[in-house]
Amino acid sequence: MQPNQLSSKEINPLGSLDEWEDDLLQRYPDPETIATAKATEAYRNYEEPARDTVREFYKLNHTYQTYAFVCEKREQYLAFDKKEMAVWDAFEFLNQLVDDSDPDTDLDQFQHLLQTSEAIRRDGHPDWMVLTGLMHDMGKVLCLFGEPQWAVVGDTFPVGCAYSDKIIYPEFFKDNPDFNDERYNTKYGIYEPNCGLKNVHMSWGHDEYIYQMMKDHLPEEGLYMLRYHSFYSWHREGAYDHLLDDHDREMLKWVKLFNPYDLYSKSPEPPDWKVLKPYYTALIEKFLPKTLKF
Ligand SMILES: [Fe+2]
Ligand SMILES: [Fe+2]
Numbered sequence: 001m002q003p004n005q006l007s008s009k010e011i012n013p014l015g016s017l018d019e020w021e022d023d024l025l026q027r028y029p030d031p032e033t034i035a036t037a038k039a040t041e042a043y044r045n046y047e048e049p050a051r052d053t054v055r056e057f058y059k060l061n062h063t064y065q066t067y068a069f070v071c072e073k074r075e076q077y078l079a080f081d082k083k084e085m086a087v088w089d090a091f092e093f094l095n096q097l098v099d100d101s102d103p104d105t106d107l108d109q110f111q112h113l114l115q116t117s118e119a120i121r122r123d124g125h126p127d128w129m130v131l132t133g134l135m136h137d138m139g140k141v142l143c144l145f146g147e148p149q150w151a152v153v154g155d156t157f158p159v160g161c162a163y164s165d166k167i168i169y170p171e172f173f174k175d176n177p178d179f180n181d182e183r184y185n186t187k188y189g190i191y192e193p194n195c196g197l198k199n200v201h202m203s204w205g206h207d208e209y210i211y212q213m214m215k216d217h218l219p220e221e222g223l224y225m226l227r228y229h230s231f232y233s234w235h236r237e238g239a240y241d242h243l244l245d246d247h248d249r250e251m252l253k254w255v256k257l258f259n260p261y262d263l264y265s266k267s268p269e270p271p272d273w274k275v276l277k278p279y280y281t282a283l284i285e286k287f288l289p290k291t292l293k294f
Contacts, residue, residue, distance in 0.1 A: 012149045013056035017097065017140060020153045021263075023054045027168070028236060030264045055169065061150035062172035065203040067160045067184055073151065073204040078212050080293035082145060087284050090292055094141050111270050113137055118276070119265035125257075131287050132222040133261055134280065135214060136229060139206030141294060156203045156230045158240060161189025166237035187242065196245035197228070205230065213294070217287050224251040225258040235259060 014020060085093060094109045107115070117133035142152045155168050162185055163173045178184040191200060202208055211227035218226070233239040235255045 010056075011060070013053045013060070014149050015053060017143070017149065017153050019053055020057065020149075023051070024232070024263060028232075028263060030260060057149060058154060058169040059172045059175075060148070061154045061203070062163075062167075062169060063175040064150060065157075065159060066176060066178045067190070067201065069151075070159050070201050070204045073147075074201075074208075077142070077145075077209055080213070083294040084291050085294065086291050087288055090138060090141070090294075093144065094138060097140060097143055107266070107268075107270060109137060109140060112266065114271050114273070114276070115265045115267060116261050117280075118271050119261045120258075127283055128219050128222050128287065129225070129258070131283050132218060132225050132258065134283070135210060136226055136258075136262065137206060137210070138213070139208075139210035142206060142209055145294075151204055152206050154203075154205065154230065155232045156205055156207055156228070157233055158191075158200045158243060159203055160184050160201055161191055161243070162187050164233050164237075164239035166233040166239035168232070191243055193242060194245050195243060197243065197248045200243055202227075202231065207231070213292060217289070221251065221254040224255050228255050229258060229262055231255075 083093075091110045091113070097109055113134050113136065116136065117130045120133045121130045140152055143149065157163060157167050159178065160183075163170060163176075163179070167173075173179050183190065207227055207230050211223055214226055215223055228235060235252060236259070
């Protein structure tokens with residue numbers, strides 16, 4: 001069945017994009033922060049129906065993220081001819097993605113970005129990393145351009161070669177046409193051994209999109225954080241070593257450094273935006289152009 005023959009709940013099974021992120025917190029609970037308000041709450045509220053929607057979501061993601069699909073989306077979005085916005089307007093645009101299912105507990109998208117960047121700043125990391133935190137999920141605007149959840153969020157993975165069994169729900173790949181396509185289902189598929197991730201097409205989603213948007217504006221370490229922050233089978237599970245080059249191995253530590261700020265910085269108390277605004281205005285001016293192209 002094609003995705004467009006499905007009902008809207010079948011296309012977008014998650015009540016909100018946060019359900020995927022809450023599931024990540026279940027998968028990778030950080031022992032240091034497990035006792036915080038948010039982590040405890042996430043555990044308490046975590047019920048089977050949420051787990052089922054995450055399963056449904058991954059079934060779609062793993063079935064439809066083919067090499068051909070990725071090439072098509074790259075062509076469609078990497079022209080950046082959809083929209084042009086000032087950075088602050090882009091945050092407002094992103095915030096149109098509201099959580100219908102759970103409006104009182106979850107913070108909006110911008111709060112997650114700001115909490116991530118503030119946690120990075122508090123730990124004294126360089127300003128480019130603070131900005132990386134602030135921008136890292138901007139690619140979720142893909143949902144507002146009509147993309148289904150499975151083409152925006154979820155763990156990312158290489159396409160064009162065999163899927164690792166370290167990817168969450170690996171059994172769902174059996175319905176992906178590439179799984180039985182001999183061009184794509186061998187260990188290396190279309191790639192050369194240790195060709196480097198720069199030569200590897202990742203499943204399409206908000207990571208690649210924001211990386212491409214930011215690639216002329218942030219240092220290499222920050223770009224790795226953006227591009228691979230959802231590539232859990234690599235940065236958490238150590239898969240795909242056979243595709244890496246030495247540069248990727250060097251950069252992995254930066255991706256790992258970023259991940260806890262993304263996963264564990266959620267707090268029910270929003271930062272005081274009035275106090276923070278001058279700092280972030282200057283930060284954005286330092287690194288980014290006046291407008292961003294989407
Ligand atoms: Fe993300
Ligand atoms: Fe995030």
